[in-house]
Amino acid sequence: EDVVVRGVSLERNQAKITICGVPDRPGSAGAIFAAIAAANLSVDMIVQNASGTGTADLSFTLQKDDLVPAEIMLTRLVPKLGAAAMTATTGVAKLSVVGIGMRSHAGVASRLFECLGAAGVNIQLISTSEIKIAVVIDETELDRAAQATHAAFGLAQPRPPSNTA
Amino acid sequence: EDVVVRGVSLERNQAKITICGVPDRPGSAGAIFAAIAAANLSVDMIVQNASGTGTADLSFTLQKDDLVPAEIMLTRLVPKLGAAAMTATTGVAKLSVVGIGMRSHAGVASRLFECLGAAGVNIQLISTSEIKIAVVIDETELDRAAQATHAAFGLAQPRPPSNTA
Numbered sequence: 064e065d066v067v068v069r070g071v072s073l074e075r076n077q078a079k080i081t082i083c084g085v086p087d088r089p090g091s092a093g094a095i096f097a098a099i100a101a102a103n104l105s106v107d108m109i110v111q112n113a114s115g116t117g118t119a120d121l122s123f124t125l126q127k128d129d130l131v132p133a134e135i136m137l138t139r140l141v142p143k144l145g146a147a148a149m150t151a152t153t154g155v156a157k158l159s160v161v162g163i164g165m166r167s168h169a170g171v172a173s174r175l176f177e178c179l180g181a182a183g184v185n186i187q188l189i190s191t192s193e194i195k196i197a198v199v200i201d202e203t204e205l206d207r208a209a210q211a212t213h214a215a216f217g218l219a220q221p222r223p224p225s226n227t228a
Numbered sequence: 229e230d231v232v233v234r235g236v237s238l239e240r241n242q243a244k245i246t247i248c249g250v251p252d253r254p255g256s257a258g259a260i261f262a263a264i265a266a267a268n269l270s271v272d273m274i275v276q277n278a279s280g281t282g283t284a285d286l287s288f289t290l291q292k293d294d295l296v297p298a299e300i301m302l303t304r305l306v307p308k309l310g311a312a313a314m315t316a317t318t319g320v321a322k323l324s325v326v327g328i329g330m331r332s333h334a335g336v337a338s339r340l341f342e343c344l345g346a347a348g349v350n351i352q353l354i355s356t357s358e359i360k361i362a363v364v365i366d367e368t369e370l371d372r373a374a375q376a377t378h379a380a381f382g383l384a385q386p387r388p389p390s391n392t393a
């Protein structure tokens with residue numbers, strides 16, 4: 064099917080938590096998210112990659128204001144789970160390319176990733192669905208990344224951020 | 229906003245490639261996907277997690293039939309990129325919970341991950357968007373995972389796979 068990229072969406076003020084070395088056995092991800100849900104935290108992207116060593120790293124993004132309560136709660140949970148460590152960072156942002164028919168096209172992914180690489184923007188997290196490719200990058204690089212992405216997909220350049228950004 | 233889970237979708241016959249130790253600098257992901265797009269491979273989920281060691285693992289899923297051409301092409305690329313290794317596996321499947329208002333609810337994620345844990349299903353990859361939470365699991369566990377998920381979200385049990393599954 065033809066890919067139609069409709070636009071680029073930007074989300075500032077994000078934070079990221081990565082739990083490294085989560086034991087790769089049934090139930091670990093459930094235990095982490097049961098604690099997050101019980102603390103009533105609103106989570107956006109959840110990304111987990113398998114690794115060959117019997118452990119997996121699991122990351123998620125949340126609003127900057129929710130970072131401290133999440134960190135406090137997870138600091139207690141991580142040792143109980145047998146996970147290795149947790150890192151929490153603010154100053155990240157999410158950039159997403161939204162379209163239809165994304166799923167079967169590595170072309171959209173390559174165009175996005177290559178334009179970010181050429182603009183010197185480092186990709187920290189990647190997550191995709193049928194209608195969207197989302198990356199987490201450093202917030203200081205967001206405007207540069209947005210300009211490069213609009214240009215790469217032939218979209219009208221975004222207006223400079225106004226006070227309402 | 230209220231979360232409404234509309235259904236569970238299952239995709240069999242998937243394969244997974246993980247490239248470990250990709251140098252975590254601008255352009256690496258672009259180089260990988262430029263090669264994938266040039267080989268005209270159709271990719272589904274793309275998942276990358278950041279790691280603190282200056283490298284990142286990047287995984288993607290594709291149709292089982294595309295695995296061998298992808299492996300051949302990436303075997304040549306991985307050393308040029310300075311990545312550590314590549315693993316390719318068939319026999320995986322994707323299970324997704326689809327709904328609206330997913331984004332702000334760790335509750336949906338925790339319910340899905342906990343029910344899979346209780347059913348003894350190990351989660352290999354996780355990727356989310358506003359409308360969907362997708363996990364990659366072993367294909368032999370798909371029917372058990374689907375039953376547990378339908379029960380956890382109060383959805384009518386799937387009919388046993390017919391010949392057209």
Ligand SMILES: C[C@@H](O)[C@H](N)C(=O)O
Binds near residue numbers: 089093341350352
């Ligand atoms: C790492 C974590 O996802 C684990 N594999 C689980 O199934 O819960």
Ligand SMILES: C[C@@H](O)[C@H](N)C(=O)O
Binds near residue numbers: 251276284
């Ligand atoms: C690992 C890879 O994503 C790298 N950080 C890049 O930006 O291309």
